[in-house]
Amino acid sequence: MARVRMRDVAEHAGVSVRTVSNVVSGYPHVSPDTRAKVQRSLDELGYRMDYLARGLRSGRTGFIALAVPYLAEPYFAELAQAVIRAAGRRGITVLVEATAGDSEVERRILDGGLTNVADGVLLSALTVPAADVGARKPDFPLVMLGEHSVGDQFPRVGIDNVAAARTAVGHLVEQGCRRIVALGQNGSENGRQRTEGYRQAMSAARVRRVNWLVVPVEDWTREQGFAAVRELLEGDGPLPDAVFAFNDALAVGALRALDASGVRVPEDVAVAGIDDIQEAAYTHPPLTSIAPDLDVIAERALALLEEQSGTSAGPGEPGAPVAAAAQEATPFRLVVRASSRWRSAGR
Amino acid sequence: MARVRMRDVAEHAGVSVRTVSNVVSGYPHVSPDTRAKVQRSLDELGYRMDYLARGLRSGRTGFIALAVPYLAEPYFAELAQAVIRAAGRRGITVLVEATAGDSEVERRILDGGLTNVADGVLLSALTVPAADVGARKPDFPLVMLGEHSVGDQFPRVGIDNVAAARTAVGHLVEQGCRRIVALGQNGSENGRQRTEGYRQAMSAARVRRVNWLVVPVEDWTREQGFAAVRELLEGDGPLPDAVFAFNDALAVGALRALDASGVRVPEDVAVAGIDDIQEAAYTHPPLTSIAPDLDVIAERALALLEEQSGTSAGPGEPGAPVAAAAQEATPFRLVVRASSRWRSAGR
DNA sequence: ATCGGGCCTTGCATCGATGCAAACGAACAC
């Protein structure tokens, strides 16, 4: 009834515990006879490894932790799915933590709060805790997802946010839009970068300053996108002819607000977002978006974790000054859908 | 540099390891002096518990596993979020597994594949493995989410699917709809139940059989909802006046297909779904749905897990025949939005 | 002064698996 241990298997097979361990872990020098005998007992008793015990002894748990702000946000859910899939291919189990964007929680994670249970940590932070923590390197494998971490302290994987925003806005410009709203500015590093991309694209297109409009929000949610656009529509300024939302959730909220006010998309206002969440293909009208390659992000992130555990496993490393952590920019595509298709001849 | 252990703290504070353990775990009989001293060493050295080691000794890991088919499906993502939140309140960490709806994987989980790392398992299965596995009770805490498990073998938490479907369809009938399509029949138990609810509501409303229409799909995804409705519209049968989708993802797909074909919602066809995912409030038009209370589901599920570990911890239990496992029906609400609002006088 | 009891503190064994290195036996060479 109770758990089957190696010892039970050993007794059943008439060998030592160590031999069972050797069979289980694929140690080569085991005679075919013994191996077969042990294997039979293994199957017969239904042995299952206790990963905790192994982890205790060997120092590796086979888990990695993934911390995202809100699992219910589509982008993070899809990211988590990609990470779980990639980890599964490597025989790794993923432990998902939701930080709720609480910088206190994020700090605790950077501080190593999950170290003891996970071989490595993937952190997708909203509010990268600033210098005070960023100053010292963690003593465990850590990879940041999606954000530039302050000061290149941590390796990071994600799209180039500036380029992504520039691409999206560039596309809107090409469609003939000029008075383009940037929706999503908030305190985050990510927000700053996407705003910068917007600036670059607007400058490059020589759009007059009077047409620039950066609308701040608190969170990148449908709700906030809706509220911000509704407020914009109720204001007395001239209507924009495009909305560039910093993520698709905001864009979805924007679409809803526009729809509710009878503004036509894309005829009156074009809309584009970032993330290309699955939902984007089903909005009204379907949403143009920037699609990061989540599988690549997940794969690279895990590879970077492995690299790190490789090095940090050898603490005897001579004190070579650690180079700035890798900052990998993964590919993205512009997916054009109806929400931004060319609407009229020029402006 | 290396990990700080209790032993290190003990030496630093000049007490025994056991005393440190006592302080950490909040054992009451520790003198204030000692406690303070130990606490100081704890802080100074930055001690962090090794949960693996504790788990090994105490038999409890502080983890539970949550297995869902696809984390990227909004409903499951929102469910996972609720579970993580509820677990967090109890100091429990959640390990998320994605089964991809693979019944082989689900079976392995029922078989105890996660037992060694988790104190309990929450399984949201698509294809409940049938009798062969369902026959024997697992020897670890397990709670099924959202499905009736075959034969009451496992405790289960979720809404009453029959009632939920009946409520949704009843609402459509009240709005004046008669020719109502049930969208989502597939092999799953869940699908059967929602179909049954549809049947009951149609019968109760004395809708003539000619108006009944059950459309099968493979998965409950936006894509399948879109494809099925598109096919329906292209067919030569008379148009339905309502679509009852077995979940919101299907409904979203249906809305897109209707929109693409120029069919007006709700004027021409009303639509309702189940799950009330966040996206539902932002579709075009906003989607009427059945809203399960995810927080209640999560709370009850965790409570049931705890109950089970309570009993199964005492294996000395005299052989009282185990009663049929608890089948808890959690509350749900009908959330009426524009997609189903009354469109015309009567049928 | 002595004893009993409560409060703190401690040592030791232990959870299940693996690292390490010794022990064992057989095969081979000289």
Place this chain on the structure above:
DNA sequence: GTGTTCGTTTGCATCGATGCAAGGCCCGAT
């Protein structure tokens, strides 16, 4: 026949924390 080597198997200590129960100590009661 003896020594060496290689392949296989084993015993023991160990990872870090907790269960258990004993050991000290102090205080009040008799």
